[in-house]
Amino acid sequence: MDRLLQTCTQHNEALDCATCIQIKSWQRYTLYGKADGNAALARRLYQERCPQRQCPDRKTFVRLHYRLCEYGKFNSPGLGRGRPRSTNPEVQEEILEAVNMTPSISTRRVALQVNVRFSLNMWAGIIGDRLVGPHVLVNRLTGQAYTYFLENTIPHVLEDTPLINRQHIHFLHDGVPAHFSRTARRYVDRRFLIDG
Numbered sequence: 001m002d003r004l005l006q007t008c009t010q011h012n013e014a015l016d017c018a019t020c021i022q023i024k025s026w027q028r029y030t031l032y033g034k035a036d037g038n039a040a041l042a043r044r045l046y047q048e049r050c051p052q053r054q055c056p057d058r059k060t061f062v063r064l065h066y067r068l069c070e071y072g073k074f075n076s077p078g079l080g081r082g083r084p085r086s087t088n089p090e091v092q093e094e095i096l097e098a099v100n101m102t103p104s105i106s107t108r109r110v111a112l113q114v115n116v117r118f119s120l121n122m123w124a125g126i127i128g129d130r131l132v133g134p135h136v137l138v139n140r141l142t143g144q145a146y147t148y149f150l151e152n153t154i155p156h157v158l159e160d161t162p163l164i165n166r167q168h169i170h171f172l173h174d175g176v177p178a179h180f181s182r183t184a185r186r187y188v189d190r191r192f193l194i195d196g
Contacts, residue, residue: 025074032061069175127165143181150187
């Protein structure tokens with residue numbers, strides 16, 4: 001990787017700027033991983049490893065992690081790029097027509113045909129041998145929206161769950177940034193964390 005960066009900094013025609021940015025982003029993200037998600041430590045490691053380069057701010061490491069989790073790539077899709085998210089009645093008719101003509105068509109293929117993007121955030125749980133949910137969440141899941149869900153929806157969902165079962169519930173969160181927002185962590189810690 002360092003050899004690629006040296007080639008890039010020497011402005012070799014073999015690498016374009018986008019490739020150079022991706023390599024640098026990967027190198028920074030690797031250091032962030034070695035620092036166990038500690039951005040300040042990742043910054044120090046970067047300074048030690050690359051003293052000739054300008055050291056990025058610690059927030060750069062955090063943003064790289066967020067973008068990789070949120071978008072699956074280091075650069076975020078800019079506003080106005082990609083497929084439109086909302087559908088108008090004409091597009092809805094196209095979608096229905098495509099499904100009527102080929103009932104076995106996948107949502108991905110329909111999305112490509114009519115140039116739209118389908119997305120849905122869902123939550124479900126398993127308690128013993130019982131499925132809880134699923135519940136549809138807001139399209140753009142933020143920390144505040146997820147905390148609202150934890151505070152207002154989960155208690156109603158668990159009303160029919162015996163108290164003995166509620167004592168042994170474990171929340172499993174994946175890498176979605178909303179799950180690790182400060183508001184959500186504070187709520188989960190305050191509500192569910194048991195000392196000692």
